[in-house]
Amino acid sequence: MQELQIKHTEAKIEIIDKEAFEQNINEIVKKYSGYTMTAATIKDDKQVLASLRKLVKQISDKRIEIKKELTAPVTDFEAYVKKAIDPLNKVISSIDKDIKDYEAHQKQLRLDTVKGYIANKATEYMLDPRLFDEKAQNYLKASDFMADGVTLKKATMKSLDDTITFEYQKQQEFEKSKAAISGQCAEYGMTDQPYIRMLKDLTLVEVLEQIKSDYLFEQEKQKMRQAEEEQRQLLAAKRAKEQEQAQKSQEMPLTDPETGEILSGDQLHQNEQNALTGAENGLKRYTQKMTLEVYFEDTADKDRFKDGLSQLGFEHKQNYQVSGYQRIEPVTQEQLNELCGW
Structure with a gap:
């Protein structure tokens, strides 16, 4: 192919009377350096500012004009080259698409081959072939196939066999674990499904320990509820008996069993x-205590x-209980304050 050949000359810019231009700038800068605005000169100050901005714009416009003239050949060259190679880029895109389509087709053929092998092998172990869809993606390299690109190598088939066998063993262990969990839960009268789900994150030993722990905890809670219920029943029976005695007391005076004295209403x-x-x-559960002197x-x-x-x-x-009760030598309030640090 003929190589693109270019002939170009270096652009040069020459500023005429550069010293006079710089001198003019310096004179203007010197004139207005330290310039002070006042309320009396505000109108003139605005005119000075406008003239200085106009001067800067004129210089900038000239710079843009020269740059545009110098870069015009480069812009035209870029447009020409882009237009000239456009057909070439189209050919490249077409070939690239064909190659990608071919490779995608080959990849699909390889994937079908791998999945077909897995399906046949998984059937022997009564496993769902879909379990291996993700792993099948690891066996699509050209090095996994014979020269024809679609026949599996022996090493590839052995690796697939090992993968399927390992999954079968894992499933068998999982079924054994499920059976152990179900048996333990049946013994304790508990639901097994929550604990079977735990096998995703815990070992069988850990799950069985959790089942036992939950069972003992529930048993303890049941004992507490039973004790509370017995206490409530005992209190209810006692109050019923007292109400019955109160009704009888309206018919006959009550006496103190120790002294034989007839009890008044307040005493009763x-x-x-x-x-x-x-x-x-008897129903209370104490959670705090205090030592008092x-x-x-x-x-x-x-x-x-x-x-x-x-x-x-x-x-x-x-x-409450009393410990350390004793008689002491008489002390005044002042002595007690001093003794206790009050």
Whole structure:
């Protein structure tokens, strides 16, 4: 093919009287350097600014004009070459398309060959051939086939056999794991599907441990619910019995079983309240505790404190205890403040 040959000359630009041009610029710069605008000269200042901008535009327009003249041959040359080689580019595109179409066709033939081999082999193991669609893409290189481009090499077939065998073994292990999980869940009376899904991320041992942990947790929750229900039933029975006794008390006066004294209405109400409080304490679950140090003037003061706690629902040896009770040498409030650091 004839090579493109070009003859060109170097463009040269000569500025006439460059020194006079630069001198004129310098004189204008010197004249207006440090120029100060005032309110009285604003009109003239605007005219000065306009004239300076006009001068710069004239110089810039000249630069653009010269550049356009110099680059015109380059622009024309580029347009000519582009038009001249356009048919050549079309031929290149056509050949490139044919090659890509051929390669795509060959690739499809190879893919059909690989999938056909996989389908026959997977049938022997009763596996779905679609499991290997992604792996089939790894066996489409020319090096995987004989010289005719469509016959698999022995090494390629062996690699495919190993892939299918490995998948079969994995499926068998998965089925065994599913059976183990289902058996464990059936023993505990639990649903197996959530735990079978866990096999995607956990080993069989880990899943079985999770099943056992969930079972024990549920058993503990069931025991707690049963205990709470028994407590509620016990309280309900106790209140029913107390209501029955209250009805009987309207017919005959009640006496204290220890003293034989006839109980007044206030005393009866207090006894009933204490009984209800004791039953309710049996349902409580304590989550906090506090150690309290109290100073009393005498035994009566201590008993008054204990009665106050009882009125608030706190009974000795039910929800509070006393440790370290002792008599001390009398101290004043000031001494107590100093002793405790108040």
